Amino acid sequence: xxxxxxxxxxxxxxxxxxxxxxGALKSLGVxxxxxxxxxxxxxxxxxxxxxxxxxxxxxxxxxxxxANTVIENYRIEVTG
Amino acid sequence: MKSAVIVFPxxxxxxxMARALKLISGRAPAMLWHADRELPPGTDLVxxxxxxxxxxxxxxxxxxxxxxxxxxxxxxxxxxxLVLAVCNGFQIVCEAGLLPGVLMRNAQxxxxxxxxxxxxxxxxxxxxxxxxxxxxIRVPVAHGEGNYIADGETIARLEGEGRVLFRYASxxxxxxxxxxHNGAMNGIAGIINDRGNVLGMMPHPExxxxxxxxxxxxxxxxxGLVDHFKLAA
Numbered sequence: 001x002x003x004x005x006x007x008x009x010x011x012x013x014x015x016x017x018x019x020x021x022x023g024a025l026k027s028l029g030v031x032x033x034x035x036x037x038x039x040x041x042x043x044x045x046x047x048x049x050x051x052x053x054x055x056x057x058x059x060x061x062x063x064x065x066x067a068n069t070v071i072e073n074y075r076i077e078v079t080g
Numbered sequence: 081m082k083s084a085v086i087v088f089p090x091x092x093x094x095x096x097m098a099r100a101l102k103l104i105s106g107r108a109p110a111m112l113w114h115a116d117r118e119l120p121p122g123t124d125l126v127x128x129x130x131x132x133x134x135x136x137x138x139x140x141x142x143x144x145x146x147x148x149x150x151x152x153x154x155x156x157x158x159x160x161x162l163v164l165a166v167c168n169g170f171q172i173v174c175e176a177g178l179l180p181g182v183l184m185r186n187a188q189x190x191x192x193x194x195x196x197x198x199x200x201x202x203x204x205x206x207x208x209x210x211x212x213x214x215x216x217i218r219v220p221v222a223h224g225e226g227n228y229i230a231d232g233e234t235i236a237r238l239e240g241e242g243r244v245l246f247r248y249a250s251x252x253x254x255x256x257x258x259x260x261h262n263g264a265m266n267g268i269a270g271i272i273n274d275r276g277n278v279l280g281m282m283p284h285p286e287x288x289x290x291x292x293x294x295x296x297x298x299x300x301x302x303x304g305l306v307d308h309f310k311l312a313a
Contacts, residue, residue: 013184014184014187016184016185016187016188017185020189064146065138065142068142068175068182070180070182070230070231
C-alpha cells in the first residue's frame, strides 16, 4: 500500500523559510500569493494490505520521528 | 571528573570538546559511539557535542535523539547524572525530550559563525558555579538553527523557575534584540531541565578555553564542573 504523511508547522509558529520563499515568489512577479508555509511530505510504502494496521504504524512513525509535535502537525493518508 | 563524549555520525566538535575536558579536568573523556548502549561505569558527566549529526536530516538532532546510546543517556539523566549538550547537542536533547522547546532556523536565515556575548544568569548550578551571576562572557557560536522557541507556558515556567542560565546580551550585559543574533525567545542561549542536571546551550564554551584561542571565557564552565565533582567526592 502507498501512504503519505504530510508534516506542517503549527499555526503561530514563525516560519522564516516560508517567509523567504514568499519573498522570492513576490520578486519573481508571481501575483496573488498572500503567504507561504513550508512543510514536508513523506511517501511511504506499507507492506501487506491491512488498512487499519497501516494507519496505526504511520501514526506511530509520525509521533515518534517524522513530526516534532511541539511545533508540527501531521496528516496521514493511506492511498491504497 | 570522569566524562564521556557521545559521537554521532556527522558530529564534528567532539575533539574540541575532548581537548577542553582534558585540559581543564586533567582527564581525557571516554569517546562513545552512537551505536554503543552503555556509558562507562562511574561516568560523572556526559557531553553531547556540536556538529551536524546525520547531516541534519529530517530536523536537526532528530535522528541522533533516537540513536541506541540515547537510552543510556536518558537513564543517566533520570538518575541525576550531569549532561552538557552544546549546539547540535542542545538540538539533540530537545528532540530527545530531555529539555523542552525547539531550536528553529535562525530568524535571519543565515548560518552564523562568530563570537557572541552571554549574560550568565545564575552561579548556583554545577554548570555555572565558575562564573558570577550577571557576568558577561564572550564565546563563539556556529549554527544555522539556534533560534530557541517554546510555547508561552513553557517559557513562563523556564523563566519562573530560573532555568535560563545563559542569555544573548550586549557586551555590558543588556538583553537587547540587536545582540540576539538568532531571534531566540527572551534571548535564550542555554537552559537546564527541572532537576537542574541537563544543560543545553547553543554557544561553544569549549572553543574559548586557552590563550591560543584568543580568549578563555569558556573555561569557567568546565572548571566549575570540576569543582562540583571535587566537592561531591
